[in-house]
Amino acid sequence: MKTTSNASLKPYNTFGIDARAKVLCEVHSIGDLREALALAGSETQMMILGGGSNILFTSDYDGMVILNRIDGISVVDEDEIHVYVRAGGGEPWHGLVRWCVERNYGGMENMSLIPGCVGAGPIQNIGAYGRELKDIFFELDAVHIETGKVRTFSLADCSFGYRESIFKKKYRDQYVIAMVTFRLDKDPVVDTKYGSISDELAKRGIEKPTIRDVSDVVIAIRQSKLPETDVLGNAGSFFKNPEIPADEFEAIRKKYPEARGFPGNGGKIKLYAGWLIEQCGWKGKRVGNTGAHKDQALVLVNYGGATGQEILDLAGRIRESVKKQFGVEMEMEVNLV
Numbered sequence: 069m070k071t072t073s074n075a076s077l078k079p080y081n082t083f084g085i086d087a088r089a090k091v092l093c094e095v096h097s098i099g100d101l102r103e104a105l106a107l108a109g110s111e112t113q114m115m116i117l118g119g120g121s122n123i124l125f126t127s128d129y130d131g132m133v134i135l136n137r138i139d140g141i142s143v144v145d146e147d148e149i150h151v152y153v154r155a156g157g158g159e160p161w162h163g164l165v166r167w168c169v170e171r172n173y174g175g176m177e178n179m180s181l182i183p184g185c186v187g188a189g190p191i192q193n194i195g196a197y198g199r200e201l202k203d204i205f206f207e208l209d210a211v212h213i214e215t216g217k218v219r220t221f222s223l224a225d226c227s228f229g230y231r232e233s234i235f236k237k238k239y240r241d242q243y244v245i246a247m248v249t250f251r252l253d254k255d256p257v258v259d260t261k262y263g264s265i266s267d268e269l270a271k272r273g274i275e276k277p278t279i280r281d282v283s284d285v286v287i288a289i290r291q292s293k294l295p296e297t298d299v300l301g302n303a304g305s306f307f308k309n310p311e312i313p314a315d316e317f318e319a320i321r322k323k324y325p326e327a328r329g330f331p332g333n334g335g336k337i338k339l340y341a342g343w344l345i346e347q348c349g350w351k352g353k354r355v356g357n358t359g360a361h362k363d364q365a366l367v368l369v370n371y372g373g374a375t376g377q378e379i380l381d382l383a384g385r386i387r388e389s390v391k392k393q394f395g396v397e398m399e400m401e402v403n404l405v
């Protein structure tokens with residue numbers, strides 16, 4: 069276990085915010101993690117960091133930041149249809165996806181190239197291109213921060229929803245996800261319905277795509293759409309797609325016939341947050357060192373040297389203008405520290 073005092077967090081968050089942590093501690097096993105949690109008990113506060121790709125540091129952190137680097141990927145069980153793959157919470161998510169794709173274990177390929185670590189995936193039930201982590205989730209082992217005890221959570225225990233789980237609600241800041249087990253298909257069926265996957269496959273002349281083809285195409289689409297975080301600091305989508313009652317959606321459609329919605333929870337309609345932000349004139353707009361990306365308004369960027377507070381201020385202005393123009397409240401997807 070490695071600890072550093074007064075450490076810069078810049079290399080550990082994809083926004084590239086130069087905040088500092090009083091203590092930074094890197095853990096490689098559940099044993100290390102328990103040791104770090106015991107040490108953290110003497111600090112005023114502690115937090116877990118994976119890849120730092122869904123976080124905004126708005127100030128220095130006066131406590132211990134624990135970097136989860138618990139690694140390892142293995143097949144732990146199989147039956148006729150499924151294979152069960154268990155991965156350390158500190159494994160890079162995309163590395164796990166490619167490990168499974170190479171072995172033709174199906175189910176993760178649409179979620180290729182999502183940044184971050186495996187352990188953070190269940191926190192917000194990551195998803196992309198029509199698939200969510202919950203679709204392939206089997207169980208996870210998490211360490212209780214207060215007692216150090218390991219608890220296994222099943223799919224039903226996690227209460228997954230759209231960018232939601234029990235770890236963002238009832239058990240917020242109570243557990244560290246150490247290991248996650250996924251249930252994947254031995255005889256994969258590809259899902260190419262979402263976005264431009266099928267167009268891209270057609271362009272490549274692929275008629276019967278494998279999961280590797282789908283993964284390659286998703287990677288290519290994502291690379292063409294989103295800026296690399298080491299070139300332009302960002303944390304992907306800053307806001308969630310808001311869900312509104314159907315009558316409110318109809319009222320918006322009367323004024324903006326091009327507005328698109330898709331089914332959300334409990335009969336609500338989910339709107340594209342990026343479209344709402346674009347309509348308010350933010351796309352490509354720069355404010356000091358920050359701005360809304362020129363191709364995807366939902367992605368707020370750090371042009372270099374921005375503080376977390378500057379990005380938060382911009383997010384506040386964007387949120388207010390969407391509320392004023394559409395009467396829609398947008399919730400942040402990024403975690404604030």
Ligand SMILES: Cc1cc2nc3c(=O)[nH]c(=O)nc-3n(C[C@H](O)[C@H](O)[C@H](O)COP(=O)(O)OP(=O)(O)OC[C@H]3O[C@@H](n4cnc5c(N)ncnc54)[C@H](O)[C@@H]3O)c2cc1C
Pocket residue numbers: 082115116117118119120121122123136157182183184185186187188189191192193194195196243244245246294295297302303304305403
């Ligand atoms: C360019 C870009 C594109 C993105 N695209 C997508 C996308 O398509 N779909 C999507 O869902 N997300 C996307 N994201 C968001 C992000 O990749 C995911 O939320 C990812 O799961 C975050 O992982 P992380 O390890 O970086 O988490 P971090 O940012 O390190 O942490 C996020 C939160 O989880 C907590 N946490 C982290 N690890 C653990 C753990 N082991 N146990 C308990 N708590 C923990 C942290 O304290 C923090 O509150 C994107 C981000 C970027 C930068």
